[in-house]
Amino acid sequence: MNSQSVLSFQLKKEQLFALRQIPLNALSPFTLDALPLPLSVETRSLSLRPDFQAALAILAQPRLRLEYRQATGDPSWRSITAYGSPGNGNQAFVVLLPSPEENLTLLYFASAADYIAWWLQNFARVALTAQPALSAHAFGLPTLLCLLQTVDSYRRLELEALLRYETADAFALSEETLRSHLHAAWSKQDFRWLSIALLALTPGLPQTEPQLSEQAFQTAFELGFLSSHSKATLQLGPQGQRLCRELQRSLLAPLGCEAMTLGENGLSSLARFFFLASQESNHLFSFSPASAAQLTFRHQALTCAALEENMTAWLAALCTAAANTEAAAAPLPITNRILCKTCGHLGNVGAKFCINCGSFLEKNPK
Known part of the structure; x- marks a missing residue:
């Protein structure tokens, strides 16, 4: 990542007054009425910088x-x-980071490549060996929840065994235990459980308490994730053991993502994914563009280099789709108010002078 192509702006809210000079569309994080007025010479001078103008x-x-x-x-x-x-x-891309109080942090990337490099540095792991996917085919949300909940429950039992100085080699779970763990985790909204993190962090997923169906357990068995399938005994198969080992060590905070653009009927979802990084692999669960009731996932366990290639192609496809959406380019017009070009204050229609600075008010262009 070229440091010359990445700029960081630490801002106070008042420094966003320059956005008053630009019509805003529905994807913008700001609204015109919520934007502040310029309060100091410092904020005015920052607004004149070309790179800051490009970010805005x-x-x-x-x-x-x-x-x-x-x-x-x-x-x-x-x-x-x-x-x-x-x-x-x-x-170019701009990242808006949460900051304490009313301050903002903006990161300006001159290219998509610089943005992806920053993303990998912050969220991915330098995994050197590719791992096989959980399935060569797409599988449904109930199955994915079953897989993650089984891993979660085994991790919990192994941790409890370590605290008692016991071995965890012979553990076997039951369907009843998994359902009990899932219910308790959902009630507490505990993101340490991957099944709960999946639902809460990935926009667009159902926000109701998940249920583990018999069909989900059967599919997990067919995928090699479980080696035995009975209500009383659920043993991990080869795939389940591998994923359980990986996610026990150095698991970074899970991440959900949704890509949005503007369509003819307003905001439109382009793609979503759920991401887990372990010491050995970067696990990417990408969604199909289907309704919530028919969602399917594809799993990949990638090295950092393969993940970079994957994300680059994914972002290029998103940019192509967004660039071809004419509605996204149409800004929301400034109506019912007149914008003062001197100070940015919004005056009432019919007013001839700005009540904030006294400048003559020109009518908004049609």
Whole structure:
């Protein structure tokens, strides 16, 4: 990642007043009425910088929004949002990071490659050996929840065994135990359980208590994730043992993502994924573009180099789709108010002078 192509802006809310000069579309994180007025010479001078203007232009009229939800230590997540305005050769991205109080942190990337390099550095692991996927085919949400809940429950039993100085080689779970663990985790919204993190962090998934069906257990057995399938005894198969070993060690905070653009009927979802990074692999569960009731997943366990190639192709496809969406380029017009070009204050229609600075008010262009 070229440091010359990545710029960081630590901002106070008042420094966003320059956005008053740019019409905002529905993907923008800001609304005109919520934008502040300029309060100091310092904020005015920053607004004149070309790189800052380029970042604001993307935030005002993005064509692509990538919303990330990452689990934190408490039962909540932090939101990280990336914006792009692909088309006409523009490959820049702006990332909006959460900051304390009313401050903002903006990261401006001159190219998609710089943005992907930053993403990998912050969320991925340098895994050197590719791992086989859990299945060569797509599988449904109930099966994925079953797989993750089984891994979670085994990890819990193994940890309890270590605390008692016992071995965990002969553990066997039952369907009843898994359902009990899942219910307790859902009630507490405990993101340490991967099944709960999957539902809470990935936008667009059903936000109701998940149920483990008999068909999901049967599919897990057919995938080699379980080596025995009876209600009283659920033994991990080769695939389950591998995933359990990987996710026991150095698991980073899980991450959910949704890519959005603007369509004819408003906001439109382009793609979603759920991401887990372990010491040995980067696990990517990508969604099919289907309704919530018919969602299927494809799993990949990737090295960092393979993940970079995968994410580059994925982002290029998103940019192409967003650039071809004409509705995304149409800003929301400024109506019912007149914008003062001197100070950015919004005056009432019919007013001739700005009540904030006294400047003459020109009518908004049609």
